[in-house]
Amino acid sequence: MSDGSGQQIDLHFVVNGQAVTVRCHPMARLLDVLREELHLTGTKEGCGEGECGACAVVMDGELVNSCLVPAAQAAGVQLRTVEGLAAGGRLAPLQEAFLHCNGAQCGICTPGMLMAAFCLLQHNPHPSEEAVRVALAGNLCRCTGYAKIVAAVARAAQEGGDAL
Amino acid sequence: MRFDVAAYKLRTPQSVQEALAWMAAEPGALRPLAGGTDLMVLLAAGKLPGGQFVNLWPLRELRTIEVTSDSVTLGALTTYSDVQAHPVLQQEFPMLVEAARQTGGWAIQNRGTLGGNIGNASPAADSPPALLCYDAELELRSAQGSRWLPYHGFHTGYRQTLLRPDEIIARLRLPRRRGQRLHCYRKVGPRQAQAISKVCFAGCADLEDGRLVSVRIALGGVAPTVVRCPETEHILAAATSPAALDEAAARASLSRQMAPIDDIRSTARYRRRVAENLLGQFVAVLRLHPGWATP
Numbered sequence: 001m002s003d004g005s006g007q008q009i010d011l012h013f014v015v016n017g018q019a020v021t022v023r024c025h026p027m028a029r030l031l032d033v034l035r036e037e038l039h040l041t042g043t044k045e046g047c048g049e050g051e052c053g054a055c056a057v058v059m060d061g062e063l064v065n066s067c068l069v070p071a072a073q074a075a076g077v078q079l080r081t082v083e084g085l086a087a088g089g090r091l092a093p094l095q096e097a098f099l100h101c102n103g104a105q106c107g108i109c110t111p112g113m114l115m116a117a118f119c120l121l122q123h124n125p126h127p128s129e130e131a132v133r134v135a136l137a138g139n140l141c142r143c144t145g146y147a148k149i150v151a152a153v154a155r156a157a158q159e160g161g162d163a164l
Numbered sequence: 165m166r167f168d169v170a171a172y173k174l175r176t177p178q179s180v181q182e183a184l185a186w187m188a189a190e191p192g193a194l195r196p197l198a199g200g201t202d203l204m205v206l207l208a209a210g211k212l213p214g215g216q217f218v219n220l221w222p223l224r225e226l227r228t229i230e231v232t233s234d235s236v237t238l239g240a241l242t243t244y245s246d247v248q249a250h251p252v253l254q255q256e257f258p259m260l261v262e263a264a265r266q267t268g269g270w271a272i273q274n275r276g277t278l279g280g281n282i283g284n285a286s287p288a289a290d291s292p293p294a295l296l297c298y299d300a301e302l303e304l305r306s307a308q309g310s311r312w313l314p315y316h317g318f319h320t321g322y323r324q325t326l327l328r329p330d331e332i333i334a335r336l337r338l339p340r341r342r343g344q345r346l347h348c349y350r351k352v353g354p355r356q357a358q359a360i361s362k363v364c365f366a367g368c369a370d371l372e373d374g375r376l377v378s379v380r381i382a383l384g385g386v387a388p389t390v391v392r393c394p395e396t397e398h399i400l401a402a403a404t405s406p407a408a409l410d411e412a413a414a415r416a417s418l419s420r421q422m423a424p425i426d427d428i429r430s431t432a433r434y435r436r437r438v439a440e441n442l443l444g445q446f447v448a449v450l451r452l453h454p455g456w457a458t459p
Contacts, residue, residue, distance in 0.1 A: 007173065025169040025170060025172070026172075026173070026174035026175075026176070026219070027169050027172035027173070027174045027207070027217070028169045029169075029204065029207075029208070032169075048208040048209075049205040049208060049209065050201055050204075050205055050268065050271070050272055051358060053269060053271060056271050062245075062274045063270050063271045063274055064271050064274055064275055065271045065272065065275075067204065067208060068199075068200045068201055068204040068205065068272075068275065069200060069204070069275070070174055070197065070200055070204065070219070072174050072176055072219050073200070073219065073221045073222070075176070075222075116270065116271070119270075134270070134357075135270055137269045137270070137356075137357035137358055138268060138269015138270050138271050138272060138357065138358050139269070140358075
């Protein structure tokens with residue numbers, strides 16, 4: 001251990017509409033804070049190096065890879081994780097579209113895919129197929145392939161757009 | 165987990181001044197951390213040396229884009245997404261926009277910064293070749309004050325720069341040019357998105373009164389640093405007509421200015437060949453330019 005560090009901070013932020021305070025190291029990965037401290041295990045760790053997008057969450061309206069965000073940089077932010085998509089026990093239309101189009105197989109990429117798609121539709125409610133592919137380019141899927149996922153996002157956009 | 169998070173101290177300053185005061189008090193003890201897209205990768209891999217870091221990300225004063233009639237000045241925290249969204253950059257500095265578009269995926273582009281890309285000093289970084297072609301200048305700031313230097317020459321060796329231990333990269337300035345400019349940017353990696361470059365080529369040229377002026381060529385991934393290639397620039401700039409562009413001489417000179425290696429991403433031979441072919445594409449684009457004087 002170096003520099004007499006080991007000093008933890010009280011981190012305040014809002015996740016899925018709920019204000020939380022977590023005691024953690026400032027350099028802890030946001031991914032680990034979500035999963036280990038807040039038990040929001042919907043967010044997955046894939047590669048742990050920003051390549052696969054499985055850990056993607058929406059932070060202050062922008063898509064980020066939570067494995068690359070040090071906890072201190074989440075101070076005061078509004079976060080949305082995959083747990084924040086469904087409401088009142090009902091899946092969001094985007095999730096319904098993934099189900100309908102078979103846009104998931106093993107499921108490990110799905111939370112990240114959903115968050116990237118969610119963030120895209122927030123920025124651009126009626127994206128072209130090209131825009132969907134660009135927005136999802138940082139999310140890797142190793143089983144179902146991309147066609148059904150892209151189709152699911154297109155369907156959600158068609159059905160709901162901004163309402164999601 | 166391959167890292168012990170307690171080995172790192174990340175301090176969040178209230179202002180740039182406070183950050184610089186901390187860095188002046190303990191020169192070399194604090195490393196700047198911006199969007200984390202490089203350093204957090206090293207952290208998770210267990211390859212980031214422990215110690216103190218200064219959290220620059222919240223300092224909004226470093227995330228501005230100012231446009232004057234002569235230049236565009238970008239705060240070091242300008243992200244790749246910010247670059248892509250800016251109309252003046254789209255219009256006048258398309259290679260920088262293209263580099264931003266081709267770096268990582270959306271989530272990386274929202275967090276990766278120009279200052280970080282420069283400071284991390286990877287020879288395979290994508291924005292530096294464009295910045296070299298656009299004659300970027302850097303503002304380095306410390307508690308003592310600020311100094312501006314040309315970006316060309318900032319990288320002095322593999323992962324080595326002119327940045328002092330008490331300094332941060334604060335801003336970048338791009339001079340605006342009038343007239344017709346031709347831009348040619350191409351990144352070659354294993355995949356269209358989310359891949360690190362094997363080779364990255366940037367070239368631009370102005371045609372004024374039917375003559376080529378200020379040719380710029382820069383490469384990533386072919387030497388211990390990103391490189392500008394003045395010898396090749398001179399060869400091309402000497403041409404007075406499309407037919408006079410000496411591609412063979414230009415290719416030979418480019419080869420002399422590279423020192424590619426074999427590594428996990430590619431081989432020296434492949435990099436050399438691809439870099440020369442990308443130069444060939446640039447020459448072809450130059451030949452087709454409608455601005456040449458008619459003989």
